Amino acid sequence: MPPLLQLSGVTKSFGAVRALKGVSFSLAAGEVHALLGENGAGKSTLIKVITGAHQPDSGTIAVDGETTGKLTPSTARTRGIAAIYQQPALFPDLTVAENIGLGLEKPSPFRPVRWAERRAHARELLQRVGANIDPETEVRNLSMPEQQLVEIARSLGAGARILIMDEPTASLTQKEVQLLLKLVRDLREQGVGIIYISHRLEEIFEVADRVTVLRDGESVGTKSAKEIDEPGLIRMMVGREVSSIYPPSESQPGKPVLRLENVGCSSSGVRGVSFEVRAGEVFGLSGLVGAGRTELARILFGITPADSGKILLKGDSIEIHSPRQAVESGIAYVPEDRRRHGVVLEMPIASNITMAIHPSFFPGSWLRFGKERELAEKYISDLQIKTPSSEAPGGSLSGGNQQKVALSRWLATHPKVLILDEPTQGVDVGAKSEIHKIIRKLAAEGLAVIMISSDLPEVLGMSDRIGVMRGGTLTRILDGPTADAHSVMSAALGQDEAGGIAA
Amino acid sequence: MTNPIANSATFKTTPKWKKAFFSFEALLVVVLVVEIIIFNSTGTNFTTRDNLFEILRFSVVLGLLALVMTPVILTGGIDLSVGSLLGLSAIVFGKLWRDAGMDPWLAAICTLVFGAVAGGLNAVLITRLRLPPLIVTLGSFSLFRGLAEALTRGVDNVTGFPESFLFLGQGYLFGVIPAQLPIFILVAVGVWLLVHQTTFGRSFRAIGFSPEGARYAGIPVERRVAFVYILSGFMAALAALVYVAHYGQAKADAGSGYELLAITAVVLGGTSIFGGIGSVHGTLLGLAVLAVLRRGLTLSDQPAELGSILTGGLLLAVLAGEVLLKKFSSRRARVKTNAQVSQITPTT
């Protein structure tokens, strides 16, 4: 029996850049095939070739052993190929039923729209993916995981037999991830072939049957998930050994820098949060998505100011009503959504780095270009940002290097407290460990670091102490070195047990 | 919609001299030179000193609006109300002088304050209520012009201003330099410094590219945006004073259609309507292209309508040309970053 999908020698160039160099790849029905690689390795291009968004320069694509001609998004769809992206490709202003309907119905413009049928069909499909969503809801009122479920339901309705999932868990909580992985297994049972892309290796070992690693546009190899382990995969991806994933803690926590007393903000659903962070400490903040971690960070950074409780910085009570005030108080926040909030993609690296220090760095508001370039070059060499020059736009860098630019911007403010929100999300393995080293170094220099992360091994590996949030408040503080995945997860899920200090 | 202009213009990989040579500004200079050559052969006395000053005189009012429209568009906004506000400010000034019996210079100062307050109305609606500038200023476009009409019942013109005030728009310094020229130069230099040499200009660009990104960088986005709309209102009032002094009368339809001309000058000057990209010197070039065209047609005994038609056509041709040119020439540069760009903005 021919494989469900077979790519042979696919090549794709953009001008002088060869994004794919003769990649071959196969997917069987009822198989979960993981696709791995650092950012820029060619995964996105490969997906776009499979979904018909890009036409390959050479090579063939066969579905069910039958070579396809030129694939366009719509012919790919009719052949049963569907993709779920990180950001769901849904219509925010339309209802769930219509979103599903528009995805399934033939895109001919003069067909009657049967609303009742659409709703019934949507309900049925949503049930199939185990989603409890009213088809009449507008999509913009749904949470991210709900939107993903809608998208998966839509692909199933389209008779998708080849489902591409691009970082589907990037914005999901641990619990939601488990639900999603269960759904992936269910779909596999139903004979769907799934191409699964993720940076989270543990997920890959949990669901994947086979793994293909891409590097620099080439396929490094395909292995059965059973015959390879985590270090082996990382070796394949980076082409070198990554000895220890998490650098050891070197610092001795000093005096408390930031202290929160019963801090809350009714509009963002955070209430009664109390903890303190000491100088030289990495305080990990864990919890399910929606537990209020990012919301807490946004309070501390003045985006949604606190309306109850007290925030003390080095013992002095402070008010933070705007990001500006937060910066002036010495609180820095590297946001979760790097592309929208962390870096202005169109602006040069140098401008990005000085953006938070306009008043202090440019007295009298006059720009000083030479001084700015010097500062930028200092950070480029300190943090080993890979860029042709300090004038290159932020968007021309890879994810990890963008994150370093975002980090530089906040280090330039000489903060007392640094809040990192998912600092390594969507960052390739090599850059990830570099960022971890930087965090360690900063803590060793006496900075108080709050690190929000959904990546459990990262929280465990990096934190001196771990705060766990649940339902908008901080429920437990665990000691970093002794905590394990089980204790953090059970605190996040609200299963009370011994081992932590009640906060 | 995708924005090919913004994407490719920001990824600069070519050397500096090459960039300058093939830049948008260079294209405008060529257009300008061609215009001058044509009008020099068709019109009479085109390349004379007097004519140069005449062109400058006629472009001051529009120029003030275009200059201040540049930072507005840089923030990704637009101000459609400047022309209407010019008319309303002219009426307010006329009424303050004639009906309230104010000294013309005091009335002028009050008018400037009024302009800033009217701009403040736009600013409040845009920043406090987070409304799209296009629609807010469309509303105030109607409101300001409507108020001007209502205040004058559509017929009342204020005339007979004192000579000392009219000098501002009709007089000559040292016998040759139009009196409004120093104002224009001062404003032009001021706006250029603001946009290109201060953190304000930097903030405008950041806001234009990504308002949320700017906010998360601690930039006081609302204050900066409010500032440009207030400045815009202030400048409309200043333009109104020059307008009244030039024509010697304040009437309700003063400056109608100027918002469109000002936007044309700015966009023609290479400022991206999506914000972030653009320069004040580009706007000045765009303005020059427009002004020379109009003046040249007048001197060549061509109807004024032809100037407007050519303006519209020129705007479309230049933009379309830019897009098409980018498609061919910078294919390589664009493609180099394409892999990353498409990752950055998977859903634009």
Place this chain on the structure above:
Amino acid sequence: MKKYFREISVAVALGLLLLVLAIFAPDFFKPTQLLTILTAAAPVLLAACGVALVIMCRQIDISIGSQFALCSIFAGMAAGHGLPMPLVMLLAIFSGALFGAINGAFVAGLGLPSIVVTLATMVTWREALRWWREGEFVRDLPGSFQWFGFSQSTGQIVLLAVAGVVFLILVFALKHVSGGRFVYAVGSDAEAARLAGINPRLVTFCVFVLMGALTGLAALLNAIRFPDVDPKTGTGLELQAIAAAVVGGVAISGGRGKLWGVLAGVLLLACIAPALVFLRAEPQWERAIQGSIILLAVAADGWRSRKGKI
């Protein structure tokens, strides 16, 4: 209820205005008076529906006033040359569609921002017309032109019927024909639409063409109300139409809005000028009031969404 909040609130505002008029100026409700107001509003309604479609598609068209004027002149001249009325109507619609196609080609084909493109075409068409006609009216029209050759009262009803039928077709098509939903889809998220097999550029282009065709029809319906055709007609129509659409709840960010709301918006704005006359206020206030209503409507939206978000 919440879904139709905007449409209802505009309808309530209209109702209140009518109530005030009923108390203070009952003469307003004379049938002839109402018919005059409605026939004047009908062309605006068609143009506003066109603009609403464009806005739903996350674009804008500010050139419709100029298109309107050109189409009116074309229709008048065609009728003057003795063409039968159905052909004149087709010509007006076709020429409008052509203007729309030009805008659409620049916006959808080249990817230029619609505000700049339609700004340019607005100025170009208007000035070309001024150059060409030099302000001269089209006079000496055949008897079959004004009111389609009917008496005034019959003509008014025919006009309203034509506009009403077109409006209802649009309402139906936008809700119950797949192509109508594409407009919302493209306005909501063009990339998602592309992934769903919809061609966003084609949809955008078609919306501009449809907008032009509606403007052409609106121009004809407007022109037949008068014995001759004014080349300055339609000045400021783009603002009236956009105002009506925005007041009627069409979101400027695309993807949202209903034509019933646009209808309510058109009626509300259409009643202001006559209401001023009947309430013995100065008619010069009309524009200022129109502007205030736009600002109030969007401010109310902003207020609501802000409260809703936090």
